[in-house]
Amino acid sequence: MADKNQDWKREEDDEGEQEIDETSFKAQKDAVILAIEVSESMLTAPPPSASKKADRDSPLEAALKCAYHLMEQRIISNPKDMMGILLFGTDKTKFQSDGNGRGGLGYPNCYVFTDLDVPAAEDVKALKSLVEDGEDDDQVLKPSGEVASMSNVLFCANQIFTTKAANFGSRRLFIITDNDDPHSSDKAATSAAAVRAKDLYDLGVTIELFPITRGDSSFDLSKFYDDIVYRDPLVEANLSAFPISKSGDGLTLLNSLISNVNSKQTPKRALFSNVPLEVAPGLQISVKGYNVLHRQTPARTCYIWLDGDRPQIVSGETTRIAEDSTRTVEKQEMKKAYKIGGEYVYFSPEEQKSLRHFGSPVIRIIGFKPRSMLPVWASVKKSSFIFPSEEDYIGSTRVFAALWQKLLKDDKVGIAWCIVRANAQPMLAALIPSKEQSEDDSGTPYLPSGLWIYPLPFADDLREIKPPAEVSQSSDELKTRMRTIVQQLQLPKARYNPTKYPNPALQWHYQILKALALEEEVPEKAEDATEPKYKAISKRAGGYLEEWTEKLEEETGQVSVSKALKREADDDGPDRPAKQRRAASEKPSGSSLSLAQLKLAVESGGIAKMTVALLKDVAGARGLSTSGRKMDLVERIERWAEENA
């Protein structure tokens, strides 16, 4: 569909606009290095247990499985972002594989298992065979006798980031370890590590720690990692500590680790930064916006060059040419024009700019409404999440919190005029509060507390609805039967939980690609969690559905009779457009004869002259049987006419 395509293209343009952050010279990309410790204790499997659900993974196995899971996931969710795996404490030593640099000599006991890059199929394959098949021909997972120097590990990561992910907007080092005190007796080594950690901080690399504990042991951050890890000074104390991964409470170590790593999976990139939120005239605070919801779609097709040693993705370069002369056009020559009546209406670049300009970015509250005033259909675009920032206005957080509390308490929403980026189209939006609550009493426990910019439609966005002319309301009995069905089929925990519904089209797309890339067998049938659970439905509501259907059939019979009568009453009125009558008569319920006409035909005997088709039509329209010969039909209709006279 041409129309759809266009929309999709425009959507892309809009997104493109969003990505441009004028304040930063850095590439808006993310690079993550997973640093996983290899040691005897990391290799120790949990004590054997008879339980089926018991953990069998050693911490290292769990960490590697988690890495594999993360890699697969990032290929789908962050196809442009980089990932690398660095094992430390290994007997073997290996730095980057491309020979660029000083080889492994500088970083003993550090083994770069996956180079920092956008993962390739080979990387996935190598990791997979290590994780699933336990194939470790190279003895990569053999620990060295002694503890790796942490300053070395950190500097190794520093060098990988500096060369492979230069100028990236987000660079993060995830450390997975069970050792809270690597240099307990070596003060100099601890200091050296602290210095290297500061280097990483200055380089803009964030360190995220994923501690693993077992049994009753604990992980004491103050022994070593408090000197290594930095916190955003602006958010200060207000962040929860690193979640510790452990097995227990029905959760395997792997699941616990995956859930902790997942929560840090996507770099927290602001959609817009420090936009003033004008709560009242003269009261501004600053907020950041986040794209918490974002429709994930399969990457587009690309062109591939097959004539080389291996298939290669082609990069395209666009030149602009004039349509009439096909000469190349320089950027300065291009003008903006609007097409009207087959010609262009031209605006100078400054004018064009001013047409799009509605003032500098602001979210300005113009008043408040009860939440119930938002019609359920008032939706056009996804919402963005906003959260206060102290960077531009000190005190933003407390004002924001006060507003949030008030809106939550009284079930109100703010109405705001929003221009979230320079030259963005203005919109009216509702500011809706969300609350992160304990699992049970919130509809959306997976979402954070804060305010949402919920875009409201303009009058221009409303489409006219041409509803059917007549409504046939069902009886109370029928409604009641349907109510029972609805009550039977509530979703688990009575809420929609998106995490339970992976996008089937997206998953299938990447499952096939992965199979093709790794030269594995292509699966046959897609898993689709969005399909209704038919068995459960028929088990829980099958009987009630039967009752409902029965009643429906019964009422349908009645309605078509009463409808026919009603139509006749209408037909007595003057000009009913002929066309509608014809359309109606296509259905068995329609007929072109009014009651008055019919009576006349019966009395005059004219009914006998009607064709069989017409008689059937008349009979059908009145809910009578249309079977039998002509005489049967005539008789049936005559009887009906008498009864309904």
Next chain:
Amino acid sequence: MAEKESTVFILDLGASMAQTNSGRKESDLDWSMRYVWDKITDIVAANRKTLCVGIVGLRTDETSNKLQEDDGYENISVLQELGQMTMSSLRSLQSSIKPSKTLSGDAISAIVVAVDMIDTFTKKLKWTRKIVLITDGQGELDDDDLGDIAKKMNDSNIQLTVLGVDFDDPEYGYKEDGKTSTKAANETTLKNLVNECQGGIIASIAEAIDELDTPRIKSVKPYKTYDGPLTLGDPETLPAAMNINVERYFKTHLARPLGASTVVVTSEQAGGTQSTHTLDDDGMEGIEFSAVKQARAYKVNDPDAPGGKRDVEFESLAKGYEYGRTAVHISESEHNITKIEAQKAFSIIGFIPWNKYEPFLNMGETCVTYARKHDAKSNLALSSFIWALMELESYAIARIVTKDGKDPLLVLLAPHIDPDFECLYDVPLPFAEDVRSYRFPPLDKVVTVSGQTLTKHRLLPSDELTEAMSDYVDAMDLSTYGIDGEGGSAEYAPIDETYNPAVHRVNHAVKMRAVHTERPIPETPSVLLRFSSPPEDLIEKVQSRIASLVESAEVKKVPPKAKGRRQRETAKPISGLDVDALLGAERKGRVSEANAVPDFKRALASTEEISEIEDAAKQMGTIVRSLVTDSFGDSKYSQALECIGVMREELMNLEEPGLYNSFVRDLKKSLLSGALGGDRRDLWFKIRWSRLGLVEQEQSEASDVTLEEAEEFYKSR
């Protein structure tokens, strides 16, 4: 398809139209034409072959019409025959719209001419027919035969609209004082004529012009997004499954502003740089534009080629997808292999109560679903479903595949009941992959490093603030602040009164520019900005509450300068360890290539004298140059860019933009002259693109570079 429509405008161009009346600044003609041009440009913009316009001039100096043989048809000229309106016909029309030197010409005769034009053009076919007469009512009229003319128009199904300059209009509340007797008589005559015509309208043109301010919304034909069964349970295995025939349409659909095309001046005229200049001065008059098309060239990496890349022919390329950075080739015959083969369906998955859903989960546009027309059974069935949802205050969650082969989507179905209309609205829901789990600190408490939970903290509102906010929010309630049609209270800013500013701003300007190429672009119409700030009178009323809110909030703006510094001072690990103190003396002030960014930052942090800053900047500059010189193709450009960016930022923070400016001036020279290991122009483009040029005064007060200089620096080569 939209209805076919033909309209004839009769424009009074008599000498009296040149007068200026009722305290207006424009002549009556110019004023009236505001309405006409607006209507005509709307028609031009619609660009439809079946939207036809004819123009008849009344009281023109010349006479040119088909009936001119007869008496009484003098001074009537057909300026444009009925047909599609284009920009060129609009321009030629413009030149003929000026007041004539005559006062004579019969408006009734002009109507007869217009009727004749429409009859000839539309024949007996299905058209909407309209005549719009615009006059100041100063010309002599012959009021015989009015009845016949009205009958003729009714027979031909023509609507007559008369818009008069300063005509009396009791409904609109206008009465002209000191009206001439001719005008008074003419007004009566025209009124009588209109009253005899079906659907006739007579009004003061002032009213019509007023209405131009309200944006008109483009109506769009309903678009059916789904037509088929809505099911609950599997009809194939469960005979009693719910199976309702429904139709689904858009309820909301994002309207977009008119898109601008990129164009160039056609080649014949682009003789030299001169022509682009004249273009800016003269607007578009007489200059032809040509659309710009894109051509693409394709490259692959090739270590042996100069610059590491080489061109490949488009014909030699195959299609495929990326899996990570691996190219997965998919042959033509298998191009659908990655598509899930879903069957068309609209099926209920389950139900949830209203209070367990938050509207901010909505992913986009709403659709409306109702039972298929003339299907009594489906009507009844859907009605019971809608009522059940309503009575249980529940939503349904459903999976929809709009056509065979389309991707499945999950939607939330909400019941809606009006006295004569029942339907389901649906909004798209997010999938698991669409929700990003970002963590944010709680807003109602503060957890300290030591794990303590605080409820009193500078990040949390005080009791006074909470109270002031509550009072303010209550006072600013908009639910009854608006005014309804009868002057009673209503919701303020309801959706059907809000117009998309971007859409109408562009429409307004384009229409204006199409007619008046010489005028500057108009101001944004105020109706578009109506909801850009809180209602003023309301603000006035709640002023005291705002004051106490501001007072208890104690918000302070951070001066721009302090921003960079604040971050630097607090850079300590959680333990608060002073890392710099651990550093050996040998590393102080030295910037190494391997660890350039951290070394540079640390060197600057420890500087005490300007000379030391200079020294650090110099070392960094040397590193940048060596990175560029050693770069194979663009392999080290990103590293160089990072160093340049850090240098710019840090030196700005230290208020030493001069050091950076002299560095970047020199760097540009070297890059363009090829002094750093060959052709490095592409790096210069990247620097430009990243806006890493000169620091100008706006960015740093200490700079002596003006904004113009900085811009020029980017442009010149």
